[in-house]
Amino acid sequence: MKKIGVLTSGGDAPGMNAAIYGLVEEAETQGVEVVGFIDGYEGLIDGKAKALTPANVKPHIGIGGTFLGTARSERFKDSAVQQQVAERINEELDGLVVIGGDGSYQGALKLSELGVHTIAIPATIDNDISRTELTLGFKTAVRNVVETVDIMMQSAASHHHIYGIEVMGRRAGDLAEWTGKALAADGIISKTEDFSVSQVREAIEMSFAAGKSYQLFIIAEGAMSAAEFKRHIENETVYGIHDFVLGHIQRGGNPVAEDRMLGFDFGKEAFNRLSAGDTGLCLAVEAGEVVAQSIEDHRAFEDRRHLS
Numbered sequence: 639m640k641k642i643g644v645l646t647s648g649g650d651a652p653g654m655n656a657a658i659y660g661l662v663e664e665a666e667t668q669g670v671e672v673v674g675f676i677d678g679y680e681g682l683i684d685g686k687a688k689a690l691t692p693a694n695v696k697p698h699i700g701i702g703g704t705f706l707g708t709a710r711s712e713r714f715k716d717s718a719v720q721q722q723v724a725e726r727i728n729e730e731l732d733g734l735v736v737i738g739g740d741g742s743y744q745g746a747l748k749l750s751e752l753g754v755h756t757i758a759i760p761a762t763i764d765n766d767i768s769r770t771e772l773t774l775g776f777k778t779a780v781r782n783v784v785e786t787v788d789i790m791m792q793s794a795a796s797h798h799h800i801y802g803i804e805v806m807g808r809r810a811g812d813l814a815e816w817t818g819k820a821l822a823a824d825g826i827i828s829k830t831e832d833f834s835v836s837q838v839r840e841a842i843e844m845s846f847a848a849g850k851s852y853q854l855f856i857i858a859e860g861a862m863s864a865a866e867f868k869r870h871i872e873n874e875t876v877y878g879i880h881d882f883v884l885g886h887i888q889r890g891g892n893p894v895a896e897d898r899m900l901g902f903d904f905g906k907e908a909f910n911r912l913s914a915g916d917t918g919l920c921l922a923v924e925a926g927e928v929v930a931q932s933i934e935d936h937r938a939f940e941d942r943r944h945l946s
């Protein structure tokens with residue numbers, strides 16, 4: 639193996655830069671060159687890349703986002719484009735590492751079917767990839783939500799307000815569940831079927847009766863919007879709701895140590911897999927260890943707690 643490529647794709651996730659570092663550092667020990675494609679599959683299509691070394695990647699390991707840039711590339715979904723890209727990559731490189739979420743995995747699978755040696759690394763704040771205990775960025779997003787809501791609650795407590803806060807997660811409820819627990823929320827709506835006006839009313843009444851100074855409901859974006867939550871509660875009870883969408887504050891921020899360390903491990907393992915001649919694999923955490931699985935098995939995401 640002489641030269642490999644790496645790209646970050648889909649929603650950025652803190653820890654992506656650490657994964658690139660783990661890959662580049664391991665590659666250097668084996669004398670293998672690494673190029674980083676700019677803006678995910680967009681850079682792959684246009685041949686936009688830069689040479690990566692441990693020295694030029696290291697300054698980014700403590701920073702959120704991805705210094706390579708990322709994109710949601712519609713162009714790459716076209717099979718003729720995939721074919722052209724695969725032909726070029728097969729001439730120029732000995733392998734490719736794709737760092738991204740479940741959408742990016744599908745692109746990685748296509749490339750591997752077209753003969754490009756491809757390994758995928760799970761990176762998304764949603765933690766919505768099947769058969770891995772963790773995705774890169776999730777723990778940092780949990781930290782972001784908890785610290786932000788802690789601040790918001792100081793005002794809520796002063797006014798005895800009821801907050802309905804919508805968190806990200808696309809179709810998955812992990813971010814809502816983890817942060818709701820950490821914040822001792824009065825209710826966590828992580829799936830649509832978790833929502834019941836009477837339960838929310840009861841929770842508010844119990845909370846007030848217990849003398850709590852504020853009420854907090856954490857809502858997964860895939861379950862319902864904070865605006866919908868407010869509408870239901872205000873139409874069907876006497877209570878008023880302050881609704882918030884936390885938005886992209888959840889996705890940025892310097893990665894927590896766990897996301898950096900996991901990134902290093904994923905990057906290193908991705909290199910070792912390519913070096914062993916593997917392809918069509920994605921990395922995962924199982925019982926706390928980094929393992930490799932077939933990307934194809936992830937197609938249906940059937941064993942995750944996805945929302946309908």
Ligand SMILES: Nc1ncnc2c1ncn2[C@@H]1O[C@H](COP(=O)(O)OP(=O)(O)O)[C@@H](O)[C@H]1O
Pocket residue numbers: 647648649679709710711712713714715738739740741742743744745746748762
């Ligand atoms: N079925 C597919 N075939 C080929 N490429 C895909 C497919 N689905 C997604 N992709 C590529 O992966 C990119 C990222 O996917 P997206 O779902 O936006 O984010 P994530 O990877 O974070 O889930 C898409 O913009 C597209 O370029």
Ligand SMILES: O=P(O)(O)OC[C@H]1O[C@](O)(COP(=O)(O)O)[C@@H](O)[C@@H]1O
Pocket residue numbers: 648649650739740761762763764806807808859889
């Ligand atoms: O930033 P965008 O493009 O509006 O996308 C928002 C979506 O991206 C995420 O933040 C991350 O999703 P992915 O990692 O799957 O791309 C979701 O939680 C959210 O639904």
